[in-house]
Amino acid sequence: MQSSNTFGRTFSVFALIVVTALLAGCGGGGGSSSSSGSSSNSPSAASNQVTVTAAQGLEGVANIPTVSVTVCAPGSTSNCQTINNVLVDTMSYGLRLVNTAASQVLGSLAVETDSSGNQIAECSLFADGYMWGTVRTADVKIGGETASGIPITIAGDMPSSAPSSCTGRSIGGAENTASAIGANGILGIGVAPYDCGTFCVDSARDSNYYSCPSGSDCTQTTVALANQVTNPVAKFSTDNNGVVLAMPSVGSTGSSSVSGTLTFGIGTESNNTYSASEKLTTDSYGDVDSTMVNSSYSGSAFFDSGSNAYFFVDSSLTICSDDRSFYCPSSSTTRSVAVSSYSGTSTSSTVTMTIANADTLYGSGNYAFNDLAGTGVPGTVDIGMPFFYGSTVYFGYDQTPLGGTQTPYVGF
Structure with a gap:
């Protein structure tokens, strides 16, 4: 691993030309290989x-x-x-x-x-x-x-x-x-x-x-x-127009293990009815528009379960000494990002990100945290896995390349 605290490995897949995710976490889950x-x-x-x-x-x-x-x-x-x-x-x-x-x-x-x-x-x-x-x-x-x-x-x-x-x-x-x-x-x-x-x-x-x-x-x-x-x-032959990822909440010190549900399809079965209060259109690869509230810089954001933390730039937050990919504030704090539809419509929402000391979190011995954050790329906010705890997040697929009419969106 990149560092002794094993939060590390800024790692994410993205399309070669459409560079959407530059920082993320990667690792494996429980069970045999x-x-x-x-x-x-x-x-x-x-x-x-x-x-x-x-x-x-x-x-x-x-x-x-x-x-x-x-x-x-x-x-x-x-x-x-x-x-x-x-x-x-x-x-x-x-x-x-x-x-x-x-x-x-x-x-x-x-x-x-x-x-x-x-x-x-x-x-x-x-x-x-x-x-x-x-x-x-x-x-x-x-x-x-x-x-x-x-x-x-x-x-x-x-x-x-x-x-x-x-x-x-x-x-x-x-x-x-x-x-x-x-x-x-x-x-x-x-x-x-x-x-x-x-x-x-x-x-x-x-x-x-x-x-x-x-x-x-x-x-x-x-x-x-x-x-x-x-x-x-x-x-898939059915249930192919999107996914719903629902994860349980975790406390401020995390949990050793949590299990949620990935549901295929949106509005295709009784168990995947769309019920989110927010719905943002995205570009073809999942990006929305964003503005960091504390620093007012604008750019893009994305909702990424493949990122093990929130990743964004904030020079006012203390960087961890062991792994400089992550933030280690002296006490828990928050930052907010205003997210809006990529299409430029007025649809918008605010995501509040809680940031705890990464070294302290790791010392707990847990592996699921809703308040882990790290350094990112200027102009980009990676709304990673911490956001998904206690949330039900919908990803509607771009079906136009397949001859459909649905354009991509994220709902939460």
């Missing part, structure tokens, strides 16, 4: 729900919500593997798994190829590194829902290292192992149906994707939408 056979997702109230747990996890990182995901060879109901400790990330799009975590089913997942028969690989950029691996086709099952034959990324399975056009755009090293990520994979369920969209369709120079003859000598290439790494929820 993997098992074969049918799904072992925790029992939940309905087939369109799955249990989300934030606990000590694989690497002891705070505020890491995880689920179990079952991956099958396309069309098979028996050649499957259930993979636990997969990070739930509302600001990335698509399923990315570490190759060793998916080892039992990996040989049955065909690598996607281009028109010349060359392997397709993807460079997924993170805040502190990159994920590099093949794009493969799989059936993905979560709870009682299935996305059939969708592209996913398998990290760390390439015979050669990532090309310089990938590594040169990263501020850190490879994140291709469970220990490096802190989880067995990342489940991107943000508002976009595809991880790169038209950027990777129109320009090889702007693409996350690579054509790799014999798995090496990789060069950037364009990839059609249908062949891009895909948000599994958007490809």
Whole structure:
């Protein structure tokens, strides 16, 4: 880990061109790393729900919500593997798994190829590194829902290292192992149906994707939408227009473990009726407009379960001495950010963020905190996992790339 207090690892997935999340936390949830056979997702109230747990996890990182995901060879109901400790990330799009975590089913997942028969690989950029691996086709099952034959990324399975056009755009090293990520994979369920969209369709120079003859000598290439790494929820046969993440409240000193519910679909079942008081339209990748109340700087904000803290810039807050990624005020305090619809409409709300001393929180021995905050990027407010405790947050999907009319939004 980056530091001894293990809150660290400023880490988040984001689309290569649409750089939306620059600081976030990453880690794993409780349970074993993997098992074969049918799904072992925790029992939940309905087939369109799955249990989300934030606990000590694989690497002891705070505020890491995880689920179990079952991956099958396309069309098979028996050649499957259930993979636990997969990070739930509302600001990335698509399923990315570490190759060793998916080892039992990996040989049955065909690598996607281009028109010349060359392997397709993807460079997924993170805040502190990159994920590099093949794009493969799989059936993905979560709870009682299935996305059939969708592209996913398998990290760390390439015979050669990532090309310089990938590594040169990263501020850190490879994140291709469970220990490096802190989880067995990342489940991107943000508002976009595809991880790169038209950027990777129109320009090889702007693409996350690579054509790799014999798995090496990789060069950037364009990839059609249908062949891009895909948000599994958007490809469910039903309950595919969004997700609802509901987590219980935690006290000011945190909790050792909490479990909530991820519900698929919005307004499609009796258990996912929209009931939020606030609804903000976002851009295609989940950003809204924001203004920090205390300093009045304006920019963007996003609601990111893949970030283990609130991340923003505030020079008046004391930085922790052990891990300078986090704030350590002498006593608990608050900061507020005004968030409004990306479209520029008058719809707006205020989010109040509580900030406690990160060193003190870690000393409690807990792993779920609603008051953990860290340093961010000027002009950007990352409303991370602390916001989700005691909240029900809705992410409505951008369905226009799929021929629908719904545009993206977040509700809370």
